[in-house]
Amino acid sequence: MAVSIHNNIVSGPEERGIPAHLSFGQFVFDKLKNGGDKTAQICAETGNSVTYRTILQNSVNLAVALQDLGLKKGDVVALSSENRFEFTVASLAVIYCGGVLSTLNVTYSPGEISHIFEITKPKFIFTSPIIAQNIYDCSKDLPHVKKIILFGEYDVVPAIFYNDLIKKHININDFTLVDVNGKEDTVAVMCSSGTTGLPKGVMLTHVNFLTLCAHMKYYLETSQENKKHKVLTGLSLIPWFHAYGFITTIAIMCLNIEIVFLIRFDEEQFLETIQKYKVNMTTIVPPLAVFLAKHPLVPKYDLTSLNEVWCGAAPLSSEIQVAITKRTGISFIRQGYGLTEVTMACCVDLTDGKKIGSCGTPAPGMKIKVLDIDSGAKLGPHQEGEIWIKSPLGMKGYMGDKAASDALMDKEGYIQTGDIGYYDEDGYFYIVDRLKELIKYKGFQVAPAELEALLLRHARVADCGVVARPDELAGELPVAFVVPQPGAALAEHELVAYVAANVSPAKHLRGGVIFVDEIPKNPSGKILRRELRKMLSAQVKSKL
Template sequence: MPATIHNNVVSGPEEVLIPGHLSYGQFIYEKFKQAENKIALISAETGESVTYKYLLQCSVNLAEALRSLGLKKGDVVALSSENRFEFIVASHAVIFCGATLSTLNVTYTPGELTHILQIIKPKFIFSSPIIAQNLYDCSKDLAFVKNIILFGEYDVVPSIFYNELVKKHVDIDDFMLADVNGAEDAVAVMCSSGTTGLPKAVMLTHVNFLTLSAHMKYYLAASQGNKKQAVKTALSLIPWFHAYGFITTMAVMCMHIEVVFLIRFDEQQFLETIQKYKVNMTTIVPPLAVFLAKNPLVTKYDLSSLTEIWCGAAPLSSDIQKMVCQRIGIDFIKQGYGLTEVTMACCVDLTSGEKIGSCGTPAPGMKIKVIDIETGKLLPAKEKGELWIKSPLRMKGYMGDKAASDALIDSEGYVRTGDIGYYDEDGFFYVVDRLKELIKYKGFQVAPAELEALLLQHPGVAECGVVGKPDEAAGELPTAFVVRLPGSDVTETDIVQYVAGKVSPAKHLRGGVIFVNDIPKNASGKILRRELKTLLPNNTARSKL
């Protein structure tokens, strides 16, 4: 993508602005209707497939059923599930009704669920059986939750069955979508970790989603311009409850690309799926790139159909990029950079490897500046500072937290990312560190402050500090430095198990516990995490993917 640099601000191509009155639901409806009987989704686990027409029919059926249950514009509906056919139908039905969809991580603990439910206040909750009990326990006393709608056929908790709601046939041509104000109405609330570690509810509008869909089409067209093989089949592995997985999958489907999806990562199934379905495109995170680069199983499969691999959620090293390309024969892995607060993609590298290690140039309509974290000065090329982004994809705000929304955005409309990076003389960006100190474990954000607060509740812990330990496969592993309380004989195992019992899997202390005599702090009492990192063992950890 062409970039321009003026007064130390890097700008992407001109944006084709989306009219503010348009509806993302109407966009989906029309795109799915156009595709008719083309295959839309295939389950890699079962081999079952469904067409775009089938998904649209189920979506309008469910939308009418939800309306009959009282769903209206402005209501919020939560959805927590692994990747499955019903996930797409439920999402579309909610959007067709003009309501707001909120996708929730299936690994949330009761504390995390209770926190986010109190913020979003959903009228209905769609759930798969794997998280139904947890959701029921957390919502049964919340007056605003009217029903849990359960996927599957087993009566796990008191609920309404999804299968019953989609039975009544509705004529697609007669179906009327809710009117929305695309620029103002939230189509989705995606969860993003804040500095406290508890999820923040990021409100994204219809225009945000429409603009991102236009960008995705632009990226793919630009990337495929010099290639003979068009993308016909994509593999979706990133969980759809995650903004990265959900937004990219929706955009790809609206391009009428056949999507094969996986419920979870299994080494053999992942490779077999690419080979069996001749997958052309997939989105990954760095740990998957490490797997493709180093696992001996990879060479036993034919992955030559792959022409597009897009990597996001965390920085990908140039060495791993090169290893993957050499091993499977792809020309280049496209690395991107983004955050939920600006509807994901801010930069995408659409070169053929000339800027390896870069996450690319700003997306259409994006302006990015680099600010010195000490002086606030606007920095020129090659100087590191905090990235600030101005974009038509900026969120509407954090639901229920106006103060946090206001603190994130400056007077010119730039979003403070908390990420440290720089740009080169051509406007290509490189992300090198995180100012906000969040640990990235396999693409998930882990807040040290949350784990520290939890550790301090342990009777054997006097002081503590948490940092990320570099790990080749996972990115970073949460690691705790602990000062024992006098007289305490608490062990590493005690603390690791204690934390594991209270937080979701991404936050487990996989980097272990290091006992120290004191925790370094500055004059105001803030933990000096950079000093703690110097105490980490020199050898880089290697975890199992």
């Protein structure tokens, strides 16, 4: 992947071309049409499948039904559901109408749902039975919500049924998509992770989505050419309400690749699905990588069909990458780096392990700089600082929060990521941790992700998370929450000594070790450190 470094700015290769009509809806419409009677999606739990033609027909039927209900260009339509066939159809129907899709995490609390509704003010809401009651309770008194549309067959809340709306057959050739201004018009509002507070609504345009699809095509075609293999079947596990899961799945479908999807993660189901369908490609998050590296079930299944495994959402240690390869025969776990504010992927490692631990080089048309946290100076290779990104994938802004949008961007158009990292002399990037999550011990910066990667190398550690314990003299002390391997005997002093033997003094676990059954994470796999801090606070109070 051609990159250049000039004046301490790392630039990706030449930008990829996107369709001149600048309509993401038209782009997907054409790709679905091209897929014809080829299988598009298979539900791993049920074995049911749909073709590209069926998705296209149902999405056109639904688009016309939504317009009959009063959906106009620019109207927001919310969608909260687990992965299921209806999710894709509903999303595309909204986009065909020039509407704005707003996806909500199915695990959101009523407070988080109300917060997003307040920002987006949806006209219609699609939902599934598992979250319908919360959605109804949070929307029933909102004047802007006209209808709730329910997936499935059971009348769990007052709503109209999705199945009724797709019944009327529309001639696809007579259907015209609503015209959009691809550069300016918002196609979706995707929620930021909300790992440090309430989620924000990230406005992404048609051009953002089109560019991401062009980049995904570039990454996949380049990798297949380099490795001399073919991707025929992909596995989609990341929830589609999350930007990572939604955009990557749609982008892969636009290549007319068969997608097998899982409704939820189940250890045996996940492994069995890869083996049964001979899955070639999947996207994962670090906790799933740890599962592949450490869980006793994994060696019992044949996973060798997997030749493209991409990991994102949080840093993945090189030790875990190596362990997976040794254990499963999967050649290499590719790391990528991105954030919702720049339409996900900013970097992807297209080598075959030559830069292990790296998340790759900048995407086409992208510029990245690393700034000193204190002085703001642009840093050279191997110097850690905050990553800033300038890209055609940059968001339009946060919906309803212009001040936060403006604060995120500098005068040159670079977006502040809040991530700490560095690049090497070849322009390959390495992510260290989140700026807000760095622990300050006597003025020294301690990256939780580094300590977590080290702890995960311990044979009897199944999972872990590191946060700061406030300390009057030192400022903050690193404390580790640890999940032991099933049946394993672990002592606090053993792990404290293990870490001390492998890191500099500032990084020792002076805050101690707390053994737990589970590490709280969001659906994209990021450790919810705020929950760990709450657990730590509760433990401190209980001792007082």
